[in-house]
Amino acid sequence: MEIQNQAAIVTGGGSGMGAETARWLAKAGAKVTLLDVNIDAARHVAEEINGYAVACDVSSASAVEEAVAEARQIHGSARICVNCAGIAPAKRVVGRQGAMPLEDFQKVISINLIGTFNVLRIAATDMCDMEPTNEDGERGVIINTASIAAYEGQIGQAAYSASKGGVVGMTLPIARELARSGIRVMTIAPGIMHTPMIAAMPEDVQASLAAQVPFPKRLGSTSEYARMALHIIENAMLNGSVIRLDGAIRMAGK
Numbered sequence: 457m458e459i460q461n462q463a464a465i466v467t468g469g470g471s472g473m474g475a476e477t478a479r480w481l482a483k484a485g486a487k488v489t490l491l492d493v494n495i496d497a498a499r500h501v502a503e504e505i506n507g508y509a510v511a512c513d514v515s516s517a518s519a520v521e522e523a524v525a526e527a528r529q530i531h532g533s534a535r536i537c538v539n540c541a542g543i544a545p546a547k548r549v550v551g552r553q554g555a556m557p558l559e560d561f562q563k564v565i566s567i568n569l570i571g572t573f574n575v576l577r578i579a580a581t582d583m584c585d586m587e588p589t590n591e592d593g594e595r596g597v598i599i600n601t602a603s604i605a606a607y608e609g610q611i612g613q614a615a616y617s618a619s620k621g622g623v624v625g626m627t628l629p630i631a632r633e634l635a636r637s638g639i640r641v642m643t644i645a646p647g648i649m650h651t652p653m654i655a656a657m658p659e660d661v662q663a664s665l666a667a668q669v670p671f672p673k674r675l676g677s678t679s680e681y682a683r684m685a686l687h688i689i690e691n692a693m694l695n696g697s698v699i700r701l702d703g704a705i706r707m708a709g710k
């Protein structure tokens with residue numbers, strides 16, 4: 457699908473891979489709305505790219521319904537939806553303080569998995585109401601963000617890996633369901649990417665993470681994620697799959 461002049465929604469657009477994807481989409485001529493709980497960060501990026509920012513917690517049904525409606529009023533219904541909002545706290549199931557609080561597990565699932573589904577369901581509903589945009593009958597493209605932790609979660613990543621495994625698992629059934637409406641659904645599973653999440657770690661930790669990547673021996677960049685997202689939008693044969701973006705790393709247990 458062509459990107460030029462399309463309305464796009466990017467969640468988690470205030471930082472990291474979401475922010476960079478928003479920049480690349482805007483450069484390619486899309487009208488971008490950023491949804492983020494951190495509205496100051498989202499506004500900052502929106503100003504830079506002449507986009508629009510809405511404060512939104514992706515795990516809330518009503519907040520997402522309202523945010524997508526606001527985006528629709530400003531830019532029209534979106535044919536592009538990129539889900540980047542997420543959190544990655546680590547905690548052992550049985551730690552020094554005893555059992556992991558159930559709310560900690562629920563919070564990660566509710567933002568990373570339910571939040572992704574929540575935005576997807578509202579964005580897809582809008583796309584279904586639009587006319588096809590090309591000869592293939594494409595109405596829209598949805599890109600989710602999983603993680604290689606969906607496959608090789610480390611100790612402490614029970615909640616995170618479960619949430620990302622859920623994103624991987626729902627990709628194909630939703631792509632199959634939405635195929636009749638000309639909507640493609642893809643998921644990117646990044647390895648270790650150089651975003652604020654990782655940049656906050658001590659340099660020696662970052663270096664040791666980079667050394668684990670077979671090739672290239674470095675962390676992934678946000679622009680490598682963004683360029684993958686743009687390619688998925690433009691390449692109509694990509695549908696129902698998860699693409700690892702990881703330099704062949706396979707995470708060890710810890």
Ligand SMILES: NC(=O)c1ccc[n+]([C@@H]2O[C@H](COP(=O)([O-])OP(=O)(O)OC[C@H]3O[C@@H](n4cnc5c(N)ncnc54)[C@H](O)[C@@H]3O)[C@@H](O)[C@H]2O)c1
Nearest residue numbers: 468470471472473492493494513514541542603648649651
């Ligand atoms: N950085 C990595 O190495 C890496 C690797 C694999 C997967 N991922 C995944 O990629 C995605 C983006 O990661 P990043 O490193 O760019 O993160 P980041 O922390 O830089 O950005 C995440 C953004 O999501 C927003 N956010 C958090 N909770 C939200 C909520 N409930 N509603 C709306 N917005 C919310 C934050 O405010 C932030 O702006 C995440 O889903 C993350 O799990 C990251």
